[in-house]
Amino acid sequence: MSTAEPADVLCLGESMVLVAAAGEGLRSAETAELHVAGAESNVAVGLTHLGRRAEWFSRVGADPFGSRILEALRLRGVETPRVVEDSTRQTGVYFKDVVDGRSDVLYYRARSAASAMSPADLAGLRLAERRVCHLSGITAALSESCNDLVDAVLSGRSGDVVTSFDVNFRPRLWASERAAPVLLEHARRADIVFVGRDEAAELWGTATADEVRELLPDVGALVVKDADVGATSFVGTERVHVPAPSVDVVEPIGAGDAFAAGYLDGRLGGADERTCLRRGHVMAAHALRHRGDTPDPGPAQRLRELAAIGEEEWNALRFAVQEETVRW
Ligand code: KDG
Numbered sequence: 001m002s003t004a005e006p007a008d009v010l011c012l013g014e015s016m017v018l019v020a021a022a023g024e025g026l027r028s029a030e031t032a033e034l035h036v037a038g039a040e041s042n043v044a045v046g047l048t049h050l051g052r053r054a055e056w057f058s059r060v061g062a063d064p065f066g067s068r069i070l071e072a073l074r075l076r077g078v079e080t081p082r083v084v085e086d087s088t089r090q091t092g093v094y095f096k097d098v099v100d101g102r103s104d105v106l107y108y109r110a111r112s113a114a115s116a117m118s119p120a121d122l123a124g125l126r127l128a129e130r131r132v133c134h135l136s137g138i139t140a141a142l143s144e145s146c147n148d149l150v151d152a153v154l155s156g157r158s159g160d161v162v163t164s165f166d167v168n169f170r171p172r173l174w175a176s177e178r179a180a181p182v183l184l185e186h187a188r189r190a191d192i193v194f195v196g197r198d199e200a201a202e203l204w205g206t207a208t209a210d211e212v213r214e215l216l217p218d219v220g221a222l223v224v225k226d227a228d229v230g231a232t233s234f235v236g237t238e239r240v241h242v243p244a245p246s247v248d249v250v251e252p253i254g255a256g257d258a259f260a261a262g263y264l265d266g267r268l269g270g271a272d273e274r275t276c277l278r279r280g281h282v283m284a285a286h287a288l289r290h291r292g293d294t295p296d297p298g299p300a301q302r303l304r305e306l307a308a309i310g311e312e313e314w315n316a317l318r319f320a321v322q323e324e325t326v327r328w
Helices: 039-049 064-075 119-124 137-142 144-155 176-189 197-204 209-215 255-268 273-288 300-307 311-315
Strands: 009-012 016-021 032-037 054-057 059-061 084-086 093-099 102-108 132-136 162-166 192-196 221-226 230-235 238-243
Touching: 009 039, 016 064, 032 039, 032 064, 039 054, 039 064, 039 132, 039 137, 039 255, 059 064, 119 144, 132 137, 132 144, 132 255, 137 144, 137 176, 144 162, 144 176, 162 176, 162 255, 176 197, 192 197, 192 255, 197 209, 197 221, 209 221, 209 230, 209 238, 221 255, 221 273, 230 273, 238 273, 238 311, 255 273, 255 300, 273 300
Parallel strands: 009 054, 009 132, 016 093, 059 084, 132 162, 162 192, 192 221
Antiparallel strands: 016 032, 093 102, 221 230, 230 238
């Protein structure tokens, strides 16, 4: 889509082609499926499912995988007018191995096209005209220039753009000793921060959501997610906890991105914190019931209605797995 007004939300980060072995682990599988995934583009897809305009920026190789990513995202309604196709580098690829219900990720992305992103890319991104710019700690791990880009977005805030940062620590990309101070510094400067309680524990040694808040006292909206327990947000002096609905989990990868999309949808619509967290949970529940990162969660209206049900109904909410949801 090319319109004069850029999309409200800009999501910035690497997307890759995902190779998923069908049915069994990579060691023995003879067939595999190709999909497209990336934490930040997953958020963009979640937002377009919810009827928001979202743009994704990155660099891809001028290769079939790059074209595949662009095509897949455009088909889901994500705008990609500024993505750079680089003929000198390749698109990153990753493999998901699911064995006995446990997922592992193997990356083939060193020196990928996206890892060449740098602060110079910001020039054309019209950041000051956006409402939200969403980034994640994955980008900080890709290369020095990518880390500089994250730094530039978070420190050189332009206009009224709200910066949203998902800590997304990926141990397969860098060790926690190296990641911890970098991710803490980035998180301190973002307006909205998403972090898992366990992830914060691994990085920063915090045990509870309140301890994470002590570490990040000035973040405008800090959301600490505690898997199937629930999510707690801290906005100024307000602390809101929303329990997670019960979900038959098929595969967890992508659920954090879906949560961020639901939460940001609430923020964009001016909803209160409890509603934002509930929308996050509802979107995450859909992702948890599928192997793929970005399943179609169905009509946005239905999702929003679900997030608005009474307290008692919410506490009894259960997302059961259905045959058709167990697919990539
Ligand atoms: O959050 C899901 C992502 O981890 C997945 O899509 C792959 O972007 C990815 C990454 O870098 O791990």
